[in-house]
Ligand SMILES: Nc1nc2c(c(=O)[nH]1)N[C@H]1C(S)=C(S)[C@@H](COP(=O)(O)OP(=O)(O)OC[C@H]3O[C@@H](n4cnc5c(=O)[nH]c(N)nc54)[C@H](O)[C@@H]3O)O[C@H]1N2
Ligand SMILES: Nc1nc2c(c(=O)[nH]1)N[C@H]1C(S)=C(S)[C@@H](COP(=O)(O)OP(=O)(O)OC[C@H]3O[C@@H](n4cnc5c(=O)[nH]c(N)nc54)[C@H](O)[C@@H]3O)O[C@H]1N2
């Protein structure tokens with residue numbers, strides 16, 4: 001927990017207004033300009049903003065939403081602008097900063113304060129027992145990492161974490177380093193994010209990625225947006241939804257919160273939008289209870305099956321016959337529960353009336369082409385994998401996979417999280433990938449599965465990890481069960497963070513710690529006098545180049561590829577990998593082309609304007625590389641979270657002014673919250689029942705079977721129109737409440753969207 005510290009405004013008392021009804025428009029444009037001006041200044045800010053998502057520019061370090069083919073000069077959004085401003089800041093962190101501020105003091109600061117101090121500019125070392133980081137040369141820093149890795153008695157005592165901003169080139173080199181060392185311990189932010197989507201889609205469709213492109217969204221008749229808040233987290237998606245709407249699409253929104261972004265959108269790229277006239281996006285809003293989506297989608301599917309039994313032509317029989325497996329068993333199971341039990345159960349789980357669910361089913365039947373989009377609202381529950389499989393069942397019933405205007409659309413988070421996985425950042429790599437990697441470099445990669453994020457924390461807690469290496473991210477703040485995770489991190493021998501900005505993971509460390517400052521997406525990456533560029537893959541499997549444009553703030557920063565090369569050379573010399581040649585990223589891309597399917601002729605194809613699209617068998621030809629060789633219907637059970645008497649189910653989510661653990665500001669404009677983050681949104685009727693009122697401060701106390709007291713103190717209660725029984729508060733302040741052992745079945749993703757809590761009158765801190 002962060003305590004009150006002088007000059008650290010994160011704890012200020014928030015102001016509360018009614019939630020907004022519309023999103024973007026002029027206030028958002030003004031806010032972008034202000035953020036860029038304040039952080040990056042005109043000299044760095046303007047060139048940076050003109051290069052975002054342009055063909056010779058860099059990929060926005062915000063979200064993974066794809067760029068449209070025809071681009072505006074300003075192809076970015078308010079929150080992309082904040083992400084760019086954050087990294088393009090003109091402030092560099094000098095060594096004096098660390099002489100002035102001991103780590104013990106920095107550990108009392110909020111993440112907001114830490115992030116505002118500027119860009120990390122030179123390598124830093126925290127020696128055993130020391131309380132201050134001190135500058136260290138790159139040579140010594142890399143020697144230290146290599147020495148520590150070489151000294152391990154087992155390669156599995158090293159853990160290599162990745163956050164999803166890492167380029168394809170860096171990710172490929174990084175996983176190669178880990179596997180040459182002999183471990184598959186490659187946890188990543190995906191483990192906390194879309195792992196449930198990957199697991200469900202691989203099992204049912206054979207490919208763990210989305211099957212639609214932007215043009216499919218434009219052609220769809222029906223778009224269901226479930227468990228996602230694009231107005232804040234994928235603002236450019238709103239333009240795509242607006243365009244779909246103009247072409248006649250209906251939009252069904254499934255969410256416990258009435259998110260402003262999905263109600264009315266004022267497009268800042270059009271005069272109409274700037275003048276304050278918007279497009280109503282949502283046609284049908286299902287205000288679902290947290291974790292109710294499995295019940296909802298199974299109810300919609302049951303209505304379709306019942307209509308089919310009555311002889312109505314609602315199923316795509318030809319598709320089911322030719323391309324799927326398991327239909328009969330699925331239909332039999334779903335229809336087996338008597339209606340008198342089925343419907344009351346669904347109504348309890350969803351909080352929705354049957355009539356509304358019937359309208360959603362009707363929309364599905366009336367639609368020739370349906371796309372379902374989702375994000376963390378579906379992936380971070382105990383039963384996320386069955387829930388997403390049930391979404392797939394709906395599309396399979398209608399033949400809505402592998403044809404234009406239809407398909408699955410898991411909307412990814414970090415701008416290259418999908419690419420990192422494609423490059424082999426995965427603790428459970430396929431045998432085919434390892435075979436190809438081993439053949440390309442002439443070594444035998446380790447075959448045993450490695451540790452994911454949650455299992456890494458367990459291993460650290462048990463003292464089984466000596467070196468923790470992070471390629472970006474903020475592991476201790478992003479992970480669940482903050483106290484447990486921080487204690488675990490302190491048991492590691494050496495922690496190494498390749499980072500751009502200071503964060504909590506730099507001040508909660510192992511016995512010794514290194515910070516290695518990396519060039520960011522917007523920075524020019526010079527090698528001699530040659531400018532290098534990298535590639536990324538967006539949420540729709542499109543691969544393209546990203547050229548940094550800004551002069552780096554300091555010569556002390558290195559590219560992620562060069563940092564990995566430095567460790568690799570020291571550990572293994574030039575064989576079997578010629579690390580020195582990989583300074584030329586074309587050579588890295590040649591290796592990728594040889595190892596990763598879909599990257600043939602990578603260097604040539606990625607140089608074409610707009611790059612290229614990776615193959616996707618279900619999308620491209622209705623081929624399903626699953627265990628059965630067909631798309632699989634799955635039987636998904638009846639689980640829904642129970643909310644015990646006098647308790648609430650809490651979701652931990654993002655405000656409008658943050659990027660994951662990076663807090664840009666203290667406002668959540670669309671939800672009416674200003675100047676503070678320690679708020680808990682509660683339905684007014686739940687407030688009345690629980691005997692609390694808006695404006696009162698409470699402690700949030702997590703309840704979990706292990707009986708540990710998990711407490712997040714001092715939260716302002718805000719009466720808010722969320723679904724009954726379901727509260728919301730911001731991440732990462734509430735991560736302390738998410739039990740490490742509370743994870744999704746199959747994917748092992750922490751259940752950040754369903755934590756049972758009680759509200760207690762504040763105990764005082
Ligand atoms: N500006 C900005 N952009 C970002 C990020 C950021 O922090 N800031 N983060 C990036 C990352 S890594 C990711 S993964 C994405 C995250 O993008 P989102 O998934 O949109 O992020 P969250 O804020 O977690 O919002 C979850 C949404 O799901 C809803 N929800 C929660 N539980 C349920 C449920 O049980 N059922 C349904 N139907 N809905 C539910 C919530 O009310 C909320 O609207 O955004 C990416 N883009
Ligand atoms: N309770 C709760 N917990 C959650 C979630 C939730 O919804 N609720 N969401 C989960 C999700 S979806 C995700 S993806 C994870 C996110 O987990 P992470 O990806 O680990 O966290 P971030 O906050 O995105 O990491 C920010 C840090 O990355 C570094 N960084 C930024 N850009 C670069 C770069 O270009 N290179 C390098 N080397 N470093 C860079 C900066 O130092 C910055 O401080 O959190 C998860 N945790």
Ligand SMILES: [Mo]
Pocket residue numbers: 189192193194412413414
């Ligand atoms: Mo994410």
